[in-house]
Amino acid sequence: MSTPFTPVSPGSALPGPPSVPATLRNVPHRGGDVNPSAEALRQKFGSAVQRVDVVWGETTVVVDRARVQDIVRWLHDDASQQYDYLSDVTAVEFRDLEQPIEVVWHLRSLPFRRFLRLKALLEKGTPLEVPSVFPIYKGADWLERECYDMFGIRFAGHPDLRRILMWEQYKEGFPLRKDFPLRGRFSRAEQLRQALAANPEARYSMEELSIADAFEDLPQDMRTRIRSGEKTGE
Amino acid sequence: MATIKRTVEVELSTTGLDPQGRPMRTPLVTATDGSQVAVQAPPALEPELEGEHMLINLGPQHPATHGVLRLVLELDGETVVRCIPHIGYLHCGFEKIGEYRQYNQIIPWTDREDYLNSMGNNVAFALGAERLFGIDITERCTVLRVISMELSRIMSHVVWLGTFCIDIGAFTPFLWLFQERENIYDLLERWVGARLTTSATRVGGMAADIPTGWTDALETFLARFPRTLNEVDRVLTKNGIWVGRTVGLGAMSADEALNYGLSGPMLRASGVAYDVRKDFPYLDYETYEFDVPVGSSGDVYDRFLVRFEEMRQSVRILQQAVRRLPDGPINVDDHRVILPPKSKATSEMESMIHHFKQVMEGPRPPVGECYVPVESPKGEKGYYMVSDGTPKPVRWRIRPPSYVNLSAISKMVEGHLLSDVIAINASIDIVMGEIDR
């Protein structure tokens, strides 16, 4: 237990002696220091980089939604970028319903102590689909599932995109969309009725059932449907 | 033929029943070319001893899952072959509600979300909102917020350690540690009036200044608390049962931990020295002297040691903060966000108008977005807020550290025993309020 080891330290790729970063003060609304990765992305991916903003000291790069996985993979693998940490994957829908839905990735480079925000714009009326970054970051697994659950955005390439916070047969819709009312679409009594009927523990996914003896405890119609290949859950 | 054995697909037949009356199962194996081939089922001589896997359900109501978490475990005897976690049993629509509340009105929701670390959440939110408004807080407020964050860190780790001990089987440290938590509750109650759900910050300052004599009470607490820590240390750290139950479980290497997005003590126990207070500092943390404990093997025992040492370092920071607490105003002098004093609001027209606008509409930030992460006891916590110029945020996103930490559980428990699942689950320090929001 006391073998010597070297911890992985953030800031290891920064040149010069180890520096101590300082608390930010007087951060300007717009026009602060740009993250050098933004320029590197422009040079590498050209037209796929649509816009670069600096708001409150944070660099936001808006990219073409089809190239997201390539861009993120390059940011992860390239030695001059080394964005080894995925902080968050989320989406924003604006109150002005004409504006596109933005899918946001928060990336952090620990060796360079940098923070980058990537965005992809999904216009209303187009299918809400973006490539998944799960092949690059395992941490994107649940983050993307939640984005799907709350917004209905599909992540192409995610191995198991199902609802995670609501139950899998949830019928009211995608809660964080702006056209979804705060208290839901159904009456309280109907919500309760649907919730009680859902009974999440009786529904196992197919892989859970294939090993267990629980299969024969299921009702007959469910057994026939599963045997005929219908997927359980959503 | 080279095959990849997958235990997922199974062909069930009810026409052929085995001697126990169960439907015969034909394992389907995926060949390297992707086709599925039925292989001979092993002879069902004594099926119970054959190694049939059992599917058990842990939760959602369970004393040891630290909240409403459901783990579906596939067991081969006592060994976990696979673990499928199900969450969402405490999803209460925080982020949706945030879109219908003004910035100061969201603060009570930040308490309830990670309820062990409520002051810390309040501060995290206030930092994000102040960045969004473009406000820099006063010196006194900065130091008081450091005090609240570190007290909150101690509170959270104390509950974590107490419940972790119960999960492993040791009940006494729970009582000792909860008594310490009661002492902190006394302090918080003197300051903000509430024990657990504090709502202590406001955009631009704090809800209230500390009463007289509060710093003395804090120093008394700081003198007594390390003694409790030492007691718990004596009981646990070199205890044969404790070490035997925790060493070597759920180990995550540094690369895996980074890739899974783990943060906080989970990441530091795996050997990555990432602490938001040191690497992306806020509230002048770079001016305090403290160490960041880093573990080597990433197992449950290392996480325990890391969190334990963090409590000691929090005491160190608190002692420095109490000594340097400056006098001065606690709220920033900005009429856009801070309510004017009552005497002015009732006598001066301008102050009355400011008061009216703030109470009826709420402070309006400029259009923009920001994400200010802090080091919560669970990991990197931050509130990503998007503003369109109205008093209510367009999007209030909570970056939940326990959510991302928990997603690694299926990797961590594979190959361990059932009782180790409980220990590993406890070592992640999950708070379902934050996971499900």
Place this chain on the structure above:
Amino acid sequence: MGLTPRPEPTTATYDPKSQEGWVTTKLDFLVNWGRANSLWPMPFGTACCAIEFMATAASQFDLARFGMERMAFSPRQADVLICAGRVPFKLAPVIRRIWQQMPQPKWCISMGACASTGGMFDNYAVVQGIDTIIPVDVYVPGCPPRPEGLLYGIMMLQQKVMRERSADSSLRQEMEPDPDSQLYIPPSAINELSEPFGNSVQQQRSGL
């Protein structure tokens, strides 16, 4: 309809026409005393109230002096279900199932504002009061209630238990809605009654 006067908690009501005699009254007292002072709680703790419940069970406020330190995490061995914390719709069938698994005699304490009425979570995800799912005996308000508040609620439950009479046959009945009864309201009418009303569908008060 007139309000019936509530029986005073300290005096026992005596109905001359009842079948109770001296033995049954004393037996009732003994059984109730035993039940009230050893209520094994089933802590259905979900959120912040669960932490205050744990604080009530810890050394400063100590549930053991009420006979409640033995937390029954299996509903089969529990007397009182203390629902501490908010219950979202996904958890509703779980708490219903737990309640059904508890054997009689059983009581329920709804601890906190969220369990009693939905609390500050008036949205699509949270059950607006667990009394829509299970019968509740005592409501403890607070967000979270102080341990003293929870203890007061527990003492109220103890008084309620002490007032029970074995001759009262309506006590342990669990009723399902009876479509033939005059009090039955069909689901469509309930839907209408529980629709969001006023402007709450738009959730706008000041136009924002």
